[in-house]
Amino acid sequence: MAHRFKQSNLSEKLPLHLLKYKSTAIGLMLIVVLAFLAIFAPYLTPYDPIEVDLYNNIQSPSWEHPFGTDNLGRDVLTRVIYATRIDILASIFIVGISMIIGISIGILAGYYGGVIDKVLVGMMDTFLALPEIILALVLVGALGPGLFNVTLALSMLGWVKYARVSRGLALSIKEKEFIEAIKAVGVSDFYLVTHHIMPNTIAPISTLAVLSLGHAILSLAALGFLGLGAQPPMPEWGAMLNEGRIFLRVGWWISIFPGLMIMITVLAFNFIGDGLRDVLDPRLKLRERQ
Amino acid sequence: MLEYIAKRTAIAVFVVFATSALTFLLLSLIPGDTAVMIIQRVFVGDVTYNPSKMEIEAAEQIFQLGNPMWMQYIHWLSNALHGDFGTSYISGRGVLGEILVRLPATVELAIAATILSLLVAIPLGVISAVRQNSKVDYSSMALATFFISMPNFWLGLVLILIFSLHFDLLPVAGYGGIDHLILPTITLCAGMMAVTVRLTRSSVLEVLRLDYITTAKAKGLGDGRILYRHVLKNAMIPVITIVGLQLGYLLGGTVIVETIFAWPGIGKLLIDSINARDIPMIQGCVVFIAIIFSLVNMLVDISYYFLDPRIKYEEV
Numbered sequence: 001m002a003h004r005f006k007q008s009n010l011s012e013k014l015p016l017h018l019l020k021y022k023s024t025a026i027g028l029m030l031i032v033v034l035a036f037l038a039i040f041a042p043y044l045t046p047y048d049p050i051e052v053d054l055y056n057n058i059q060s061p062s063w064e065h066p067f068g069t070d071n072l073g074r075d076v077l078t079r080v081i082y083a084t085r086i087d088i089l090a091s092i093f094i095v096g097i098s099m100i101i102g103i104s105i106g107i108l109a110g111y112y113g114g115v116i117d118k119v120l121v122g123m124m125d126t127f128l129a130l131p132e133i134i135l136a137l138v139l140v141g142a143l144g145p146g147l148f149n150v151t152l153a154l155s156m157l158g159w160v161k162y163a164r165v166s167r168g169l170a171l172s173i174k175e176k177e178f179i180e181a182i183k184a185v186g187v188s189d190f191y192l193v194t195h196h197i198m199p200n201t202i203a204p205i206s207t208l209a210v211l212s213l214g215h216a217i218l219s220l221a222a223l224g225f226l227g228l229g230a231q232p233p234m235p236e237w238g239a240m241l242n243e244g245r246i247f248l249r250v251g252w253w254i255s256i257f258p259g260l261m262i263m264i265t266v267l268a269f270n271f272i273g274d275g276l277r278d279v280l281d282p283r284l285k286l287r288e289r290q
Numbered sequence: 291m292l293e294y295i296a297k298r299t300a301i302a303v304f305v306v307f308a309t310s311a312l313t314f315l316l317l318s319l320i321p322g323d324t325a326v327m328i329i330q331r332v333f334v335g336d337v338t339y340n341p342s343k344m345e346i347e348a349a350e351q352i353f354q355l356g357n358p359m360w361m362q363y364i365h366w367l368s369n370a371l372h373g374d375f376g377t378s379y380i381s382g383r384g385v386l387g388e389i390l391v392r393l394p395a396t397v398e399l400a401i402a403a404t405i406l407s408l409l410v411a412i413p414l415g416v417i418s419a420v421r422q423n424s425k426v427d428y429s430s431m432a433l434a435t436f437f438i439s440m441p442n443f444w445l446g447l448v449l450i451l452i453f454s455l456h457f458d459l460l461p462v463a464g465y466g467g468i469d470h471l472i473l474p475t476i477t478l479c480a481g482m483m484a485v486t487v488r489l490t491r492s493s494v495l496e497v498l499r500l501d502y503i504t505t506a507k508a509k510g511l512g513d514g515r516i517l518y519r520h521v522l523k524n525a526m527i528p529v530i531t532i533v534g535l536q537l538g539y540l541l542g543g544t545v546i547v548e549t550i551f552a553w554p555g556i557g558k559l560l561i562d563s564i565n566a567r568d569i570p571m572i573q574g575c576v577v578f579i580a581i582i583f584s585l586v587n588m589l590v591d592i593s594y595y596f597l598d599p600r601i602k603y604e605e606v
Contacts, residue, residue: 023435129305129587133542134560134579141564141572142316218441222546225443226561241443245550252451259444266439 024275030268038084047075049082049235058251068253070244072233076253079235080261086236087265090151091216095209097155102162103205107193109163110170120163127160133219140228147230150223154216165208169201207277214269221262237262291595298591302584309580310370310573314363317569324569325349331379370577376570380563385574389556393578395465396555399547400540402471403479404533411483412529415490416522422495430487437484442543446477446550463552474551478543482536489532493525500524527597534590541579 037044053073061068067076109120127135139153173179174197182192217237223229224238232243237258244255329341329349341349350356357365369376375385418427453473454462461470497503498521506516545557552558556575563571 125301126305126308130309130580130583131538131542133545134576137545137560137564138313138316138572138576141567142319144320214439221441222443225441225546226549227565238441238443241441241447245447248447248451249455255447256444256451259441259447262441262444263439266441267435270435270439 021275021278023271027268027271027275030264031272034084034088034265034268037081038088041081041085045075045078045081047078049074049079050233058247058254060251061253067257068251070240070254071247071251076240076257079240080237080258083235083237083240083258084261084265086147086230086234087217087220087262090147090220091213093151094154094158094216094220095212098158098212099162099205099209101155102159103166103198103201105159106163106166106168107170107197107201110167111174111189111193111197113171117167121167124160124163127157132157133222136219136223137226137228140223145228145231147224147234147236150220150229154219154223158212158216161208161212162205165204166201169204170197173197173200207273210269210276211273214266214273217262217266217269294595295592298588302588305584306577306580307367310367310577311363313573313576314366315359317573318359318362320567320569325353325355327379328353332377332382335382366573375574375577378563378571379568380566380571385570388559388571389574389578392554392556392559395553396544396548396557398471399474399478399544399553399555400537402475403482403540403543404537406475407479407483407486408533411486412490415487415529416494416517416525418487418491419494419498420517427491431491434484434487437480438488440480442477442481443546443550445480446473446547449473449477450550463550465552465554470551474547474553477550478540478547481543482539485536485539486529486532490525490529493528494521497521497525523597527594530590530593530597534587537586538583541583 051074053069056065056069056073057071059065059069059073065075065077067080070076070079105120105124109117135157136150136153139156140150143149143153170193179192179196182196220229221236221238221241224236224240225242227239227242230236230239232239240258241255244251244258247254323346325346326341329345330337330339333349334341355362366376373386375389377383378385378388381388414430418430421427450462450473453460460473464470503516503520506520511519541557544553544555545561547553548555548558549561556578560572560575560579562568563575
């Protein structure tokens with residue numbers, strides 16, 4: 001039994017690292033494929049994602065319809081492909097806006113400190129004190145259902161994690177000697193922040209951003225599934241699952257394939273995020289190798 | 291210690307108040323004539339009823355709808371503190387009563403999911419760490435990654451498809467005996483389980499590297515004794531943190547799981563109220579969820595003290 005507690009050396013760890021990098025490669029490949037599907041959607045399928053064809057409703061998967069057709073006779077594969085556009089674009093939007101808000105607030109708090117810092121940290125803690133999806137539900141309840149409102153709500157809620165990370169980074173960077181030196185030269189705060197503090201936050205923030213893309217897709221689809229996100233007939237993975245739910249008994253393919261696409265996409269983003277973390281944060285890797 | 295508990299309680303109370311105020315503010319943005327809605331649904335019970343001007347004025351008077359936002363909030367708050375959370379626009383019944391009727395179902399589901407996830411995740415995480423880089427380790431880590439990326443609403447449908455529709459072993463949906471509980475519990479805890487396995491593993495690995503483990507080994511203690519007495523006790527502290535944090539995920543998850551399985555809990559109530567724009571009910575549900583969430587987070591924070599005396603609360 002004793003050997004089981006033995007510290008593993010690098011050569012023993014190597015397979016795990018290879019596996020990680022292999023998974024990163026798989027993740028990247030999947031994203032390339034998804035991007036291809038999203039961009040060339042109209043050329044990849046002969047069917048229309050919205051047009052109703054009641055003569056062909058609830059057909060099981062076949063050569064003409066590899067993912068079958070839904071209750072309104074629309075080709076599920078076509079809708080799944082078109083939904084790639086909506087889900088990925090919306091999640092990029094969500095992450096982008098959250099990042100801009102979060103980094104601004106975080107650096108403001110970390111760089112200036114004092115009362116501003118206290119107030120902003122209090123705000124972050126309050127936001128963190130509640131489950132994100134509940135806040136999103138209230139926001140969407142107030143704004144009304146719809147893809148735009150859901151995207152807006154999730155963008156407004158995702159900033160806290162970026163704010164925390166960039167605040168911590170700003171705090172630690174501003175104490176560094178090179179910042180003192182730059183300050184001594186007499187540059188403006190704005191220049192200092194945009195040219196010396198922000199670049200140092202890119203590596204940790206980008207890992208977080210990629211991991212959040214998967215999270216954003218899951219939240220977006222969850223709200224779509226609850227009937228609050230994209231409204232029919234718009235093809236969105238979560239909403240498709242919701243529409244297909246009542247036909248589960250007669251046509252499992254209507255809701256199972258969109259869910260599979262969500263999983264593949266989220267998995268791809270998570271793979272890339274994990275790989276990025278290993279490459280960009282050598283401290284973590286070092287600790288694991290010790 | 292007492293000071294810390296007091297401080298922590300104050301934070302929890304503040305969070306609940308902040309949430310209730312924020313929700314109140316957001317819900318006031320909902321368009322529509324509240325007075326007409328109240329008369330139609332609460333008093334008359336007929337949505338096509340056309341109230342007279344006098345009736346509208348009377349309703350505005352009673353519910354103080356003409357007052358500024360903050361006064362309406364204070365009014366709501368003082369009522370809420372006396373146990374009156376208002377009346378549902380839809381059913382015309384008291385909000386608090388309906389929430390209390392629904393609460394046990396949600397608590398039952400949340401507790402079942404937590405227990406199942408811990409029962410599976412902690413042993414699996416410990417085995418993965420102790421046998422690092424073994425087949426067990428690789429497969430449990432791969433499974434965890436897989437489950438973290440899986441949408442729970444999809445998992446729920448797949449489980450219904452297999453166990454209810456195909457094999458006809460378990461009920462499709464509804465509330466009742468233990469057979470009704472199985473599928474919702476698995477759906478709810480899958481993601482939580484995956485996170486907990488990963489965390490337990492890394493936490494145990496971290497502790498295994500520490501000097502006192504080497505000392506314990508040098509003393510000639512058996513592996514089992516080291517594992518139980520020295521490793522697990524210390525490795526469980528971050529795991530408890532995550533279990534606390536996961537409660538948020540769990541409460542969010544119940545909204546979805548309860549919708550899939552027609553589980554009559556507070557999550558489904560919230561979704562139904564949002565769809566029906568039943569403002570007092572939404573407000574009540576959110577406040578209740580905030581209370582549960584803050585309470586559990588507070589208990590988790592306080593429980594550290596007993597687990598890890600090294601933590602100094604003055605610094606927190």
